[in-house]
Amino acid sequence: MATAAAQFMVWQDSWLVGVKVLDSQHKQLVTLLNELHDAMKSGRGSSIVGGILNSLVSYTHAHFAAEEQLMQMYAYPDFKAHKREHQKLTGQVLDFQEKFSNGTATLSIDVMQFLSSWLQNHILGTDKKYGPFLQSKGVK
């Protein structure tokens, strides 16, 4: 009997922020993290792992831009602090991506765990706060 492999990161509905487009982007980020984890675990070559890493980086970039645009459009009071969190992570990820591509770093479970806990903590601790604010402005 075949059993499905346990997923690295399992989406939880308690992470929903209540803005449809952003919730679906968060789900897609979880999917990409799982793909990256699977590629790492099954020992895929660095060009495949690097390709998924690139997708994750560009999707994250687009997601941050979408959140920032909405927050700015409605003059969200915590916009600057929120954006700083995005910038810090972006810097760390770009740094890793560069080391990965020049062969001075490899993708490890530690890196995966850092990314998944960052995502979960950021959604629960920071993204969740704009939910009621944006909803009060009519954003769904």
Ligand code: FE2
């Ligand atoms: Fe987010």
Ligand code: FE2
């Ligand atoms: Fe965010």
